[in-house]
Amino acid sequence: MLTHTQARPLIQERLGLAASGEGPLLVVEAPPDQWLALGRFAKAELGCGYLSFVSAVDWKEQGLEVVARVENLEAGFALMMKCKLGAGETRCVSLVPVWRGADWMERECYDMFGVRFEGHPDLRRILLPHDWEGHPLLKSYAVDTPHPPYR
Amino acid sequence: MDIEGRQVLEMGYAGAERLTMNMGPQHPSSHGVFRAILTLEGETVVAVDAVIGYLHRCHEKLSETLTYTQYPSIASKTDYVAAMTSELAYVRAAEMVGKIDVPKRAQYLRVIAAELQRVASHCLWLGTWCLDMGGALGGGATVFLYCIREREDVLDLFESLTGARLLYGFHQVGGTRYDIPAGWAQKCRATVDKIDGRINEFEAMLESNAFFMARTQGVGTVSRELAQEVGISGPLIRGSGVNYDIRRAEPYSSYEDFDFKVPVETAGDCFARYRVRMIEFRESIKIVRQALDGLPEGPISSRPGVKSVGQVRIPKGEAYARVEGARGEVGCYLIADGSAKPYRMKWRGASFSNLAVLPHIIPGHKVADVVAIMGSVDPVFGEVDR
């Protein structure tokens, strides 16, 4: 069974990405073109079958960052995958082909941040009504933005 | 458009017409505001489109405007049925980033609160599940009233501890806000003993009932792979054969001091999830007894009492803290930037992922099973929509 100490050099060697973080938490930053490859690698080689969450962070001028956390339940380690999309960029590759649970989570990212996931089977708003304008969790969206008829 | 994007199961039912039925936001069995657009062929469901978001309050944006001392009372409003565990996730995340220690007594108090909350939450689950299956005028209501009676005793305990029955504000960054009053430990033991006896009654009543068994066995089976890929957690994943309990996998708040069993069933159907939760009742009671026995003396918080809203400042950093809530893995991913308010806070709601499994398992079942499956998934929409 693969342990987290073995996983770190494996990621470096296969994908050329450094894994930071300590102990059973591995943090890997991947560029957008290697996002899906990292996902497939994590599921197939590292045994991370459990998808915890997929979310995004708005770093203002530096752009958006998509964060996903997957875990290997038997070995007891977690992999935090991060992908900086770049300033002004909102497209990212979808992880739905790898983990089915990414479906709703990526819809929520789209809804809240405006990240468009390529390869997602059904990208539409999930928490807000379908005719809502704007993406609330962006730092540029003020907390008291009016949206008639709601207050 | 609502109709696109549903996973439709082709039944090969030649000549049949499909009926689209709305199990609407206002429905006695939807456990809150939830809309399921069912496509039916006769009585069989061939597709489900789950529409959520009716309770969306954007907690994540809200947390960016509230400080670390203000937010824990609001955190309880995500999973409002098991409020203690929701607050715990947030304060643990803040403590992980800020590397703040929590005194031993506070850790034990948190454990007692969390396990009592689990008992109360499972009481509500059992009552409402049987209510859905049995009808508001029928056997379901009988079980519901019995379970609510037990839950009220636990809520009385919480009321004497924090002053509130449902949404507490018990946790704060660095420890807990309240200490147990005099006589609370005896009352707690008495309540827990009474509930222990009553659970045996409920089990006997339900498991000797052939109708209950017929409604729950073989219904809503979730496979191990699907369970992990979708990210369901808690009693659902343990009912599908995966031995994953955060209290064992990554012990927090002194859980490693306690001796308890983690129930795992392999069948993956509603009955397996029911068995897991019934055993969890008893294990939680065991933990409460052990914690009360071993409760150490000491301060209940490593930080002084709250005097101003901005007094807690967490330095730059990020962490993901998770707790084993009554419904599964409740997590809080916090990015702090050195001020008194978080930069980004993401709630990983257990019920959000649990509910996401519905479009995968419901097609092929009858309409009546939709209700049984939803009850065994036990969603709380505060967590789903946040």
Place this chain on the structure above:
Amino acid sequence: MPSALYAFVVGFIVLNAVVGMVTYVTLLERKFAARMQSRIGPYRVGPHGLLQPIADALKLMMKEDVVPRLADRAVYNLAPIVFLVPCMLIFATLPFAPGLGVADLNIGILFFLAVSAMEIVGLFMGGWGSNNKYALLSAMRAVNQIISYDLPFLFIALVPVLLTGSLKLSDIAAAQPDVLHWFIFYPVIGQLAFIAYIVATLAAENRVPFDILEAESELVAGFRVEYSGMKFALIQLGEYAHMIATSFLGALLFLGAWDGPGAAGSPWLGAFYFLLKAMFVFLLVTWIRWSFVRIRVDQILAISWKLLMPVALLLLMATAVVVTWNGPVGG
């Protein structure tokens, strides 16, 4: 008094008595259920809640009658009446005591079973006329279920008929002159037939565990969902009247009808015993209702066709064999 007027007066009295009994039986059920759930039940309206049914009736009479815009008006408005009339009509054939009944027909039990099955028409009319998918789904399930269960119900009800050798209800009652001869105590066949009768009653009356057609937590009142006010009251009346009628029938077929200490002398005392026995059957059904969860429609149909129907047929054949051997019980 000319016989037509006499029949009219007697019928009027029985009808009013039935309506009064139905309203108070709802209170009985609520109190019984409450005690089972460790609470009290209606308590405030009148002493110990005794005026509660009257308050409910007044409330329903004063409610606004809402008809959905797209409902099929004729069907929608007629449905409660078509549902209620058969449920009331079956009381005409019940003999409450020797000589005390509206019409003691030669084919009494056949009339009872045939007319009581006609409520399905009213039920389906209600579901269809409401123009509501939930109501339609419920009506579909109802037709399925009631037809599936009326057949075993009929066959079970024929067991006492075979034992007596007559379809007349007062003959069946007279064939049970004392406690030892009550058909429920007839070796083996009596007990099995009574249990099967209770199961068939539960299903034919849409009571939990067989109440899939109203299923409050799925279909929210089923075919009744679009009815309000007096029409709803009529449907409730019909349901409970049918329930009581089958309880009376059960008491008559299996528990000796008006038999009891001192009943031979006074028909009114016999009628009182009959009422007690009918209430016993009713409370048995209510007890089951408040203890069980409901089962799915395909499981209900499976129980009917794969379990209850063969059992009913076997019982009937066994009864026929026994009667040929021993001769019919009673004249």
